[in-house]
């Protein structure tokens with residue numbers, strides 16, 4: 001495994017060690033803890049306490065609909081009002097929404113200050129916090145304004161998952177399933193077996209988190225700027241992001257990724273890229289995780305329209321990251337992006 005240049009700490013009670021971790025990596029800066037109105041009251045005081053007197057807490061409203069330039073501007077203004085300067089370090093305490101917004105604030109504040117990601121959802125732990133993508137949504141679609149800004153460290157305390165709503169836990173499993181499909185069949189199987197008896201006592205998801213972080217950081221370390229290999233992380237996301245926008249974010253990111261993975265696996269089997277059985281395996285894993293596997297009540301034409309506005313579209317052509325089978329992606333000779341005729345996409349969306 002190729003590891004990222006920054007530490008990824010996964011440890012129970014790590015929340016109380018944020019201050020110590022900042023010291024250990026030589027960051028004696030003032031600390032802006034950016035969180036949201038749900039996570040803040042639960043955990044921000046503990047983090048602030050571990051950091052000591054140099055921390056202040058800045059909170060944003062909960063939810064994807066606040067992942068906007070307006071929130072970015074408000075947080076930035078509040079930090080300026082509080083006299084934060086170049087010696088600021090941002091601690092992003094929350095799910096992927098907070099991580100993306102806070103990371104984007106850090107990437108632009110005083111032309112860029114460090115960010116430490118402290119993800120508190122399963123999805124953010126296994127995916128969003130690693131890799132350095134930050135940004136906000138616009139009315140035209142998701143993540144259309146943003147920056148690459150690697151974290152100085154990622155600190156994961158699995159115990160905070162105890163307060164996470166079940167629906168959000170399930171959403172995180174979508175990215176875990178994705179990691180298995182794109183890189184590692186054995187990991188895919190162990191995730192499926194974990195999911196099968198996750199409600200019976202005694203199993204912690206810590207090994208799964210470590211496994212996913214390893215897969216994601218390995219892919220990212222090999223291709224930080226998404227010129228090639230990193231595209232495989234988009235499996236399920238070309239359709240997924242479009243579904244997310246088309247249903248006006250009524251479904252969660254992870255839920256849309258599950259739907260996206262099933263449809264994209266179907267596309268892959270249909271155009272002869274994926275081995276038979278790939279769709280069934282993906283669909284089974286998502287079902288075991290109680291994730292949706294079929295499209296919500298949105299028109300296929302709407303989904304196609306959002307897909308064409310996506311960053312991944314080039315000159316109106318939509319490319320997909322498609323599996324060859326569980327554990328392996330197709331298209332290494334084509335830069336991992338496979339163009340699919342619009343009528344095939346439309347047909348499989350209409351099924």
Ligand SMILES: NC(=O)c1ccc[n+]([C@@H]2O[C@H](COP(=O)([O-])OP(=O)(O)OC[C@H]3O[C@@H](n4cnc5c(N)ncnc54)[C@H](O)[C@@H]3O)[C@@H](O)[C@H]2O)c1
Nearest residue numbers: 038062095096097098120121123124127128133160163164
């Ligand atoms: N940058 C990346 O590489 C990347 C990768 C994947 C996803 N994302 C982004 O991440 C976002 C989705 O992230 P998410 O699924 O974490 O959603 P989220 O940030 O909205 O969090 C989900 C909900 O859980 C609450 N919450 C968070 N932690 C909690 C805890 N420990 N206990 C109780 N409640 C808690 C939040 O307040 C929120 O209501 C999307 O915007 C997506 O685009 C980014």
Ligand SMILES: [Zn+2]
Nearest residue numbers: 127175253257
């Ligand atoms: Zn995702």
